[in-house]
Amino acid sequence: MMRDAEARDVIRFAIESEFKCEVVTAGSVTRVIDTLLEGELYDLLVLEMYTQSSKLVRFLLSVDSNAPLILLQSKDAPSIPGVDRMRVLATLQPENAVAGIRAAIKQSNLNAKVTLDGDPSEFVRIQTTLLMKMVPLDADVFIRLSPKKYLRIFQSGDVFSAEDLERYYLKKNIPYFYCRVADRHVCLNKLKAIVQKKLTEGIQPRDVPGLVAETADILFEVMDTEGMTPEVVSFAQTSISAVIQGVRLRPQLSGLLDGLDMAKGTYRATHSALLAHVASVIGMRLNWVSNSTLEKLGFAALFHDSTLKSDELVKIETPEECDEIGGYQREIDNMKQIVLNHPLMAAEVIRKAKDLPPEIDMIIAQHHERPDGTGFPNKINHTQIAPLSALFIVAHEIVRLHLDKKLTVKEILVQLPGEYKQGVFKQIIQALRTMTDVVEV
Numbered sequence: 001m002m003r004d005a006e007a008r009d010v011i012r013f014a015i016e017s018e019f020k021c022e023v024v025t026a027g028s029v030t031r032v033i034d035t036l037l038e039g040e041l042y043d044l045l046v047l048e049m050y051t052q053s054s055k056l057v058r059f060l061l062s063v064d065s066n067a068p069l070i071l072l073q074s075k076d077a078p079s080i081p082g083v084d085r086m087r088v089l090a091t092l093q094p095e096n097a098v099a100g101i102r103a104a105i106k107q108s109n110l111n112a113k114v115t116l117d118g119d120p121s122e123f124v125r126i127q128t129t130l131l132m133k134m135v136p137l138d139a140d141v142f143i144r145l146s147p148k149k150y151l152r153i154f155q156s157g158d159v160f161s162a163e164d165l166e167r168y169y170l171k172k173n174i175p176y177f178y179c180r181v182a183d184r185h186v187c188l189n190k191l192k193a194i195v196q197k198k199l200t201e202g203i204q205p206r207d208v209p210g211l212v213a214e215t216a217d218i219l220f221e222v223m224d225t226e227g228m229t230p231e232v233v234s235f236a237q238t239s240i241s242a243v244i245q246g247v248r249l250r251p252q253l254s255g256l257l258d259g260l261d262m263a264k265g266t267y268r269a270t271h272s273a274l275l276a277h278v279a280s281v282i283g284m285r286l287n288w289v290s291n292s293t294l295e296k297l298g299f300a301a302l303f304h305d306s307t308l309k310s311d312e313l314v315k316i317e318t319p320e321e322c323d324e325i326g327g328y329q330r331e332i333d334n335m336k337q338i339v340l341n342h343p344l345m346a347a348e349v350i351r352k353a354k355d356l357p358p359e360i361d362m363i364i365a366q367h368h369e370r371p372d373g374t375g376f377p378n379k380i381n382h383t384q385i386a387p388l389s390a391l392f393i394v395a396h397e398i399v400r401l402h403l404d405k406k407l408t409v410k411e412i413l414v415q416l417p418g419e420y421k422q423g424v425f426k427q428i429i430q431a432l433r434t435m436t437d438v439v440e441v
């Protein structure tokens, strides 16, 4: 922003000669504010400082602008309060503007900060809350400006600080950042190392479901784009080891939601992490305690809804519920097919993974069957449902009612219909009733 039109042209030339960008000029403070209010993000602001500029400084502070500034200020111009709280790259005398602007741009490496036009499939999401755990960042990190536009905010090697978390997560309400698909392995490996470090340091058992839920989102992001790669399986194995370690130390169902912040992740991640915990606790109570059994339950929990890509679909319990969501009949029918088929599709996905214990696919394929035969897809009843699947079905019901309806485990046990008292289901419900913490909650 310069008041003088000729000076604006000179400044434009200085910027364009050093920085690949589109320059927007304005001749007054009001014009600058109007332009900024249109919502476009700017990589650099070059501002002439005069009395009226105090209004602009107040505006930039009020919107928490993080754009770097170059200030042009003549010797006799007044100093403006608040400037010291802004990101000033250089304060220049107007007569030195051209050389000074070029030097400041070069020094700040602005050309390295790029806005990419990209296909959304070229980026994977990372929760904002996870970035703080991943410092120093091993990959460039972007925010999504629009479905096809990504802006690099952090470069590999940068630190995502507590102030950044406050600025982006709490104040600007940005739950996710993005990294390039090519960098997803780097992020996944870093998260795996975090879980492993927590395991060796001795994580508090109560904190395990929260940690697994938080890290499961990027696991699912990678799985959605690449399938069950050895890397995905290895990451899942690390998370499941954390669950088993936590459950062996504290085989209880009370305080399940204590360590979970639902705002931090997707429903699919939270629901799957909690399910791994609840299924393992029930396994312990039934004395089905071998590592192999608990691992089967853990893998089934993490991947049972792997083909459902939206939280809306994960929350659906029966294909008929799709009618309640509404929309065009063709969309509803399509949704019903996805829901109806997902146990078998997800079983198929896990079958492709190498070196996993057997029966995980069976548990996943049966996870929506019901003791009285009213479930789906095969409508088998308690005489045909395998014991491990029965345990998993009960655990899934507990997690669903606990998360969605905020019922305690004790209330859930009272609510379960009579058919849960048949065959192996009866044994599972009895084991749950004997848990002291279930009686207490």
Ligand SMILES: [Fe+2]
Residues within 6 Å of the ligand: 271, 304, 305, 314, 396
């Ligand atoms: Fe589920």
Ligand SMILES: [Fe+2]
Residues within 6 Å of the ligand: 304, 305, 342, 367, 368
């Ligand atoms: Fe499901």
